[in-house]
Amino acid sequence: MCAEYIGGLHEIAPSTYAYLQPNGSWGWSNAGLIRDGEEALLVDTLFTVELTRRMLATIERALPALDIRLVVNTHGDGDHWWGNQLVSGSTIIASAAAVREMRHAGPAGFTSALEAGKADPRFAELAKLFADFDFRDIAPTYPAIAFAGELEVSVGARTVRLIEVGPAHTEGDVLVHVPDQRVLFTGDILFIGGHPVVHSGPVDRWIEACDLILDLDVKTIVPGHGPVVGKAEVAHFRDYLTRVRDHAVAAHGRGSTVIEATREFDLDGFADLDDNGRLLLNIGAVYRELNGDGTPDERELMPIMHELTRHYETR
Ligand SMILES: [Zn+2]
Numbered sequence: 154m155c156a157e158y159i160g161g162l163h164e165i166a167p168s169t170y171a172y173l174q175p176n177g178s179w180g181w182s183n184a185g186l187i188r189d190g191e192e193a194l195l196v197d198t199l200f201t202v203e204l205t206r207r208m209l210a211t212i213e214r215a216l217p218a219l220d221i222r223l224v225v226n227t228h229g230d231g232d233h234w235w236g237n238q239l240v241s242g243s244t245i246i247a248s249a250a251a252v253r254e255m256r257h258a259g260p261a262g263f264t265s266a267l268e269a270g271k272a273d274p275r276f277a278e279l280a281k282l283f284a285d286f287d288f289r290d291i292a293p294t295y296p297a298i299a300f301a302g303e304l305e306v307s308v309g310a311r312t313v314r315l316i317e318v319g320p321a322h323t324e325g326d327v328l329v330h331v332p333d334q335r336v337l338f339t340g341d342i343l344f345i346g347g348h349p350v351v352h353s354g355p356v357d358r359w360i361e362a363c364d365l366i367l368d369l370d371v372k373t374i375v376p377g378h379g380p381v382v383g384k385a386e387v388a389h390f391r392d393y394l395t396r397v398r399d400h401a402v403a404a405h406g407r408g409s410t411v412i413e414a415t416r417e418f419d420l421d422g423f424a425d426l427d428d429n430g431r432l433l434l435n436i437g438a439v440y441r442e443l444n445g446d447g448t449p450d451e452r453e454l455m456p457i458m459h460e461l462t463r464h465y466e467t468r
Contacts, residue, residue, distance in 0.1 A: 158380035162186070162211050165373050165381055166334035168311075172208050174199070177346050177378035178428055179282040182232040184208060185338040185375055187331055188216065189309025194223040195243070196329050196338045196375075198236030201286050205236025223306055225315060226296060227340025227377065228323045229254030230352075231263060237294035246306070248317045249299035251325025260291040275456035318342060321359035322377075323352050328362070330369060337371040345379025345386055347427035349393070351438035352451065356398045363391035393423055397432070401439035411437045411449055415461050430458030 160175045170186040177183075185196030193216075199205040212219065226234040226247040234255060237245060247255070267283060270276030304315040311333055319326035322341040329338040341349070342362050351359065366374070366387050374382050396419070404414035415433045437454045441447065 162208075162215055163381070165375065166331075166336050169331055169334045169336050170212075171338075171375045171381055172211070173380065174204070176427070177344070177376075177380075180232045180286055182230075182341075182377055183338075183375055183379075185329065186212060186216075186221075187308050187311065187313055187329075187336075188219060189311045191218060191220050192309045193219045193221045194225065194306065194308045194313055195221050195240060196225050197227055197233040197340065197377075198224065198240060200232035200235055201288060202236055202239065202290050203287055205239050208236075209239055223308065224296075225327065225329055226251060226255075227329065227338065228319065228326045229258070230323060230341065231260060233340060233377070235260055235288075235291050235293075237296075238292045241294050244298060245294070245296040246298040246300065246304070246315065247296040248319065248325035248327050249301050250317075250319055251323065251327065252296050252299045254324050255293070255295055259293045260288055261293075264288045270456075273456070278459035279455055316365070318358070318362035318365060320353040320355070321351075321362050322349065326362070328366070330371065332370070335370055335372045336375070337366060337369060337373070338375045339366065339377060341377035342366070343374065343376035343379075343382075343387060343390055345376045345382055345390070347378060348423075348429055348431035348435065349390070350431050351397075351435045354438045355442050356394055356435075356439055360391060360394050360398070363387055363394065367391070389422075396423075397435050398439055401436045402443065404436070405440055405443050411440050411454065412457070412461070414440075428462075430462035433458045433461045 158175055160173050163171050165171050168188050172184040174181040180200045187194045199208055221243050224240045224243045224245045229251040267280055270280055302317055306313050314330040316328040318328055326340055326342050367384055400418055414436050433454050437449045
């Protein structure tokens with residue numbers, strides 16, 4: 154099932170906007186905009202130059218002559234910053250850990266891995282996921298401001314809080330909290346409609362990030378992927394993470410392989426989520442924490458996750 158929601162720019166609270174890209178699967182990320190008069194802060198750019206150009210044109214049509222002074226990249230995954238070159242006149246901010254990841258894993262490595270994978274049949278399904286994106290002409294443009302912990306910034310007379318909660322999804326995840334409208338942009342700390350991906354972990358820290366969100370005075374929550382939601386969906390998402398953790402710890406203790414553990418996972422309550430092959434990556438991430446030696450490597454799990462997807466579709 155695909156989460157159904159309408160793409161484009163939505164004013165979710167006064168002068169506070171979400172830019173949504175259905176269906177929220179691999180690379181189809183959300184962004185956000187907070188403004189006061191002409192002055193604005195953009196939350197994330199998109200996966201490609203073209204998608205980011207389209208978003209900025211949409212913003213320009215709806216809100217002409219806006220001055221996007223600040224851009225926050227919520228983390229170091231390409232679908233949240235590879236369009237940065239189009240806002241290079243703005244001050245770009247991210248956590249220091251996210252900037253380290255950006256510098257380590259840029260578009261060049263990603264596209265050459267995709268290219269190399271074409272010769273390997275195991276990567277065929279993976280390559281299909283990214284076939285709709287045009288990764289040409291990306292000039293990696295890094296944040297000028299890197300922070301750790303918390304940072305408050307001003308947008309006109311409004312205050313926006315940046316709260317670092319990584320490592321969780323990635324090494325440097327940041328939440329963008331807009332207290333005056335009780336809005337939160339979570340980046341990929343929240344996935345709605347599809348399984349999340351645990352790249353970094355620890356999963357416990359991601360669960361703590363959910364608890365932090367549940368404790369914040371917010372009512373409108375924009376996930377990194379999927380439709381706009383409220384706290385009930387965050388609580389459900391937290392349940393997913395705890396089930397993955399508890400199941401993986403028990404399966405690891407029994408000596409099950411990651412593939413066995415993934416096949417045994419109880420999807421009850423989560424069966425309608427897209428991208429269920431990611432479960433293999435998530436259980437693998439818990440195994441990696443428990444093993445403590447870097448295994449299993451995510452890059453070895455990715456090519457086989459589609460076999461698990463088929464398993465869940467046919468049973
Ligand atoms: Zn993302």
